[in-house]
Amino acid sequence: MDLTWTPFFTLFRREIMRFMKVIIQTVITPFVSSTLYLMIFGVSLGKSIVLKDQLPYLSFLIPGLVMMSCLNNSFQNTSSSIVSSKFSGDLEDFKVAPLTPWQIILALSMAAVLRGLLVGGITFFVGEASYFFTYGTALGVSHPFALLLFLILGSLCFANFGVVVAFWARSFDQLSAVSGFVLLPLIYLGGVFFSVENLPPLWRSVSLYNPLLYMINGVRYGILGVADVEPQRAALVTLLAFLLTTGLAVRCLKRASFQRW
């Protein structure tokens, strides 16, 4: 009997199986959304937008969409898993079994990151294909290590945040409210579709308080080699956000109720 790795890997495997069983909802639909964004904003409208450094708009958009896919899917994976388990009652199993809070968080978050990277990776390859067919050349990756670091740390932040929100939520409505009124604005205003350089000074200053700006620009730096924010600063903010959300998630698991709705 092994109480360290077996419970962790069991829960990790369960979470992967969970999202793979509803692959249309968890992977295919986000892939279609990202493709539509690329077609409409990147390929169609993007041709008329000129950025500094002579970068095509499509190249600016692809990193943003990749990170948006990762963050959204990581959040959705942990939050919907916990909320649906609260509803069906099997969240109680996690508490009754000898699983530790750390095992639960790591298993849920790592499975969520895997889903985020899967959808993000597909988005990147669709973006690469679009770029190739539009400009006749591949976009490439300037800093692979930095790219992976920002993708994984950012996804972990959102997976942890999903755990916190799901334990806090008392209904599906509350979960949707956080998703629609907090996360979506933060993602869209974090520079997925536009550069903060183009914002009026006031809004540019406000945007600097949005941690998503740093995560998205970290990925942009990883792919393009240029970004609106210095990569070191972006890495520091992302790391702090990761530590904060991990702390909150652990606190939640130690204190929150696992009982069914």
Place this chain on the structure above:
Amino acid sequence: MAQNANLALDVSNVIMQYPLTKALAGVSIEVAPGEVFGLLGPNGAGKTSLISIIVTLEKATSGQVKVFGHDVARESQLAKLQTGWVPQEIINHGFFTVNEILGFHGGYYGVRDSKKRVDELLNILGLWEHRFKKVKQLSGGMKRRLMIAKALVHKPRLLLLDEPTAGVDVDLRKRLWEFVEQLRRDGISILLTTHYLEEAERLCDRVAIIHNGQIRAVGETRKLIEQWSRKKVVLRLLEPVEGYKNHPDYMSGQGSEWTFFTKMSKPLGELMQELQVPMGNLKDLQVQDGNLEDVFVQLTSATKGAH
């Protein structure tokens, strides 16, 4: 190692205070290894609250719960390894099949390869043919059996059955009783909560009656029945008589039919002598022993408690 490690379950002075109500007001019970212990009480008596504390879903306001000597609050992992829990409500598990659910549950308890154990339980509990079905595709009885299989997959030494036969048909109820008796023979200690007093009377070595968060009585099932219930004696006579209404055991009746409630331990001959019934006038005599239901009613009805 804590004291009383030889007890399967040691609940000591547990208080559970919610903002508006006290669910448990100093509950203490002990379950010996291999014993089937019944916890009986009306709805809202505190049965499920106590089980929630044992399985760590809730934290007691004060008091201590130990499973085979391990404090559920301080040594929760060790206590959890010894405990299997069959909840009152069915858990749905959404996406997963019976096989997957049992495999996962074994994994949570550190069982790396649970296939052999899962197959064994699927066969014992008659779920083998349904192992690739999802919970929603199972009948009510199958769902209940799946809950039991889940609780047993890590081979616990203490099994908590929270109203396992609620809402199941007579046939399945009997099969579950047989299964509980099999578990008893295997040496598993069982804490059973139930509304079916016949079930408790048949299965439990000892029972505790809980009411308003307090244990009203605890002891061997037979002894509790003898102590707290009364046998009903119906006397039918050929010729009517008067004067029995003043007898302390008199319950109802007059003339040629009288009903008495007497202590279980009181011999019938003693009652007959007290009543001085001429044998020639005796038409019929019916005796009905008390049962657990009488004990339950006696101890849980309002503030009455005396016998």
